[in-house]
Each structure stands twice: as C-alpha cells, then as structure tokens.
Amino acid sequence: MRSVRLLGLLVTVSLLPACPIGDLFGDGETDGDDDDDGNDVNGFVSATDGATAGGPGGDGGWESGDQPTTTGIEMTGADNEPEAGCPCAEGTELVYVLSDxxxxxxxxxxxxxxxxxxDIHCGGMVDTYSMGVSRKGRAWIQYWDGDLYTVDLNDASDPVECKDPGFVPGNPMFPQFGMAFVANSLNDPCDKLYAHSGISPDLQGPDVGALGVIDPQTLELSTIAGIDYAWGELTGTGTGRLFAFQGSAPAILTEYDKNTGDVIDVLPLPGLKSDNAFAFAWWGGDFYLFTSTGDFVTNSEVWHLDFDNSDDSDQALTLLTQAPIRIVGAGVSTCAPPLPM
Structure with a gap:
C-alpha cells in the first residue's frame, strides 16, 4: 500500500518561468485552456478538482479520460472453486512482494x-497498490483504479500477463484496500480474501474505516465491521488469524476477529510509520514488515518482529536489511509455515 504525494507536480511548478501563467499559453486566460471554467490546463485536471493530473481521483477512482489502458486482459471469472481439502500449490511457501x-x-x-x-504486464497499468497471495499460487494485485487482477506465481513468463477475475470496484469504504488471504479456521484450510479500507492515512476515529471480505465465487465485497482506522494493510495465517498494520507515529499491529471485526489485541510498533509505502506478512510465527519513508525513490526497509518470542527477545522489532525495491504489497499464502523454522 502507498499514499499519493504531489511531488512531481510541485517540482514542475517550481521550474516554470517567473511570468504570468496566461502569458505561457498565449490565450489571454490564466488557466491555459480554451474555455472559461478555470479548471483545465492543457487537458489536465487541476488539484482543486480533487485529483492529481493523470492519476487517481480524490475518491480513489480515475478522472474521465485518464484511465490507464486495460485492453487485452483475459477475463477468467473468479476461478476459485475449491479442490477437496484446498491443497497448497507450488510457489506458496515464501513471502511474495510487489514493487511500486x-x-x-x-x-x-x-x-x-x-x-x-x-515484471507484470497488465494492460499498460504500472501504479500498483496492494497484493495478497492465495493457496492456489495466485497473486491478487490491486492497481490505483481499485480493481483486482491476478497473476500466476508459477508462470515462467517475463513479463507475466495479468488476468481479470471480474471483481467490481466502487465500494466507498474500499476505494482501494489493503488485503490478505486468511484460512477459514485451524481445521478448514480453505481461504478467503479480506480487505482493509484504504481511504486516507490521516483518517482515524470511530468507524472511519472498515474490514471486509470478498466472496470466493461471486467476488462480492461485503463489510464485516467498522474500525477506527481508514488506512492499513492486512496479513493472515493458516490457522485463521487476521492482523492489521495500521496507524502512524507510531504504527500499531492489531489482531482482529475476522468474523466480527472485534479487536483481540494491539501491539505498538515504535519507530515505524504506515503513511507512505508499507506492507507486511506473517511467516513462521513472526512478522516481516516493509516500510519506506521519505520520498518516492526510497527502497523499503525490512523489519523483523519476534512476535512469538521464539528468540527470547521480548517481541523485539529489529531492522534486518534494505530491499532492492520500494514495496507496496506483501502476500503470504496460508500455506506458509505457522511455526518457527
């Protein structure tokens, strides 16, 4: 998951010559367009319209005419009919991460x-937002248009082609969302995709955000409950536990009851923020958190949280390394080892 900054727009404006804007376009107008609405500059939408030029709108969608090209993507349908026992596909044992x-x-x-x-070829889109990985070995990827696309982790192609399972975006509580697959229970390994509101990193308070779940067959997104954070990422386990990485200064780790949205436990994450590019994953009883602070070109730091205290560290949070990319999504299937290895 990542937030949008107007860095590129600010740099462009700062480089304009010191003369009236109307003189730049030579049309006697101060906004650079041919009409009197004062909103467009050579076809781009101004910041006062609630969107950055050529990017996501303030409601999480895309302004008309600015949508990325998505032609040529194969429609597959949900393709989620469970096999008996929901076995693990190959390529589901590690943590998988998505770059910006x-x-x-x-x-x-x-x-x-x-x-x-x-690399992922998905109809010309490049602005990724979040990702989850299923037991079938599929990465479910969200772009800034709010839609979901799938990629087969065992496809040897490069670039690999995304496919369209038929999810319909537009829920106002989930314009974009952090996501993770979670097993139904300790005794039922079949998984579902859960969602966390991605509205604004600064929005906190009673019921400003929501947890949701996507039906595996219909791909309908249903709200489970309102929560106090409108910005967060999720990870899940093969035993049916659901965790959120949310909040800022400091961020917190929250365990939710995936059926009711009730808070089970909260653990502060001192020194970490979730207002820029961030993601996390459960693996082997611990958490691995990927955070990027500062500008757009900063690669992610990788943190390890000894959640199960198997290292006798009193749940220490340790910086491990720096990733070679800026990570906006991390997916771990419910086939990942639940205990230390």
Whole structure:
C-alpha cells in the first residue's frame, strides 16, 4: 500500500518561468485552456478538482479520460472453486512482494534474501497498490483504479500477463484496500480474501474505516465491521488469524476477529510509520514488515518482529536489511509455515 504525494507536480511548478501563467499559453486566460471554467490546463485536471493530473481521483477512482489502458486482459471469472481439502500449490511457501512499478519478487525470511520473479504486464497499468497471495499460487494485485487482477506465481513468463477475475470496484469504504488471504479456521484450510479500507492515512476515529471480505465465487465485497482506522494493510495465517498494520507515529499491529471485526489485541510498533509505502506478512510465527519513508525513490526497509518470542527477545522489532525495491504489497499464502523454522 502507498499514499499519493504531489511531488512531481510541485517540482514542475517550481521550474516554470517567473511570468504570468496566461502569458505561457498565449490565450489571454490564466488557466491555459480554451474555455472559461478555470479548471483545465492543457487537458489536465487541476488539484482543486480533487485529483492529481493523470492519476487517481480524490475518491480513489480515475478522472474521465485518464484511465490507464486495460485492453487485452483475459477475463477468467473468479476461478476459485475449491479442490477437496484446498491443497497448497507450488510457489506458496515464501513471502511474495510487489514493487511500486509492478514487479514481483520473493522474500525468503530464513535467509533474508530477495529474488526477482517477473515484471507484470497488465494492460499498460504500472501504479500498483496492494497484493495478497492465495493457496492456489495466485497473486491478487490491486492497481490505483481499485480493481483486482491476478497473476500466476508459477508462470515462467517475463513479463507475466495479468488476468481479470471480474471483481467490481466502487465500494466507498474500499476505494482501494489493503488485503490478505486468511484460512477459514485451524481445521478448514480453505481461504478467503479480506480487505482493509484504504481511504486516507490521516483518517482515524470511530468507524472511519472498515474490514471486509470478498466472496470466493461471486467476488462480492461485503463489510464485516467498522474500525477506527481508514488506512492499513492486512496479513493472515493458516490457522485463521487476521492482523492489521495500521496507524502512524507510531504504527500499531492489531489482531482482529475476522468474523466480527472485534479487536483481540494491539501491539505498538515504535519507530515505524504506515503513511507512505508499507506492507507486511506473517511467516513462521513472526512478522516481516516493509516500510519506506521519505520520498518516492526510497527502497523499503525490512523489519523483523519476534512476535512469538521464539528468540527470547521480548517481541523485539529489529531492522534486518534494505530491499532492492520500494514495496507496496506483501502476500503470504496460508500455506506458509505457522511455526518457527
């Protein structure tokens, strides 16, 4: 998950010559367009319209005419009919991470190393937002248009083509969302995709955000409950536990009851923020958190939280390394080991 900054727009404005804007366009207008609405500059939407030029609108959608090209994406339908026992596909045992420019990598918590998998070709879109990984070995990827697309982690192509399962975006509580697959229970390994509101990192208070769940067959997104954070990422376990990385200065780790949205436990994460690019994953009883602070070009730091205290560290939070990419999504399937290895 990541927030949008107007850095590029500010740099562009700062480089304009010191003369009236109307003189730049030579049309006698101060906004650079041919009409009198005062909103457009050579076809771009002004910041006062609630959107950045050529990017996501203030409501999480795209302004008319600015949508990325999405032609040629294969429609597959949900393709989620469970096999008996919901077995684990190959390529589901590690943590998988998504860069801000649409490349897939794996992260091995045992060695702390990253490995490139493939770039993603998805109809011309490059602005990724979040990701979850299912037991079937599929990465479910969200772009800034709010829609969901899938990629087969075992596809050896590079770039790998995304597919459209038929999810319909537009829920106002989930214009974009952090996501994770979670097993139904300790005795039922079949998984569902859960969602956390992605409205604004600064929005906190009673019921400003929501937890949701996506039906595996219909892909309908239903709200489970209102929550106090409108910005966060999720990770889940093969035993049915759901966790959120949310809040800022400091961020917190929250365990939710995935059926009711009730808060089970909260753990502060001192020194970490979740207002820029961030993601996290449960693996082997611990958490691996990926955070990027500062500007857009900063690669993510990788943090380890000894959640189960298997290292006798009193749940210490330790900086491990720096990733080779800026990570906006981390997916771990419910096939990942639940205990230390």
């Amino acid at each position: 420019v649409g490349s897939l990598w794996s992260f091995d918590p045992k060695s702390g190393s990253f490995a490139f998998i493939a």
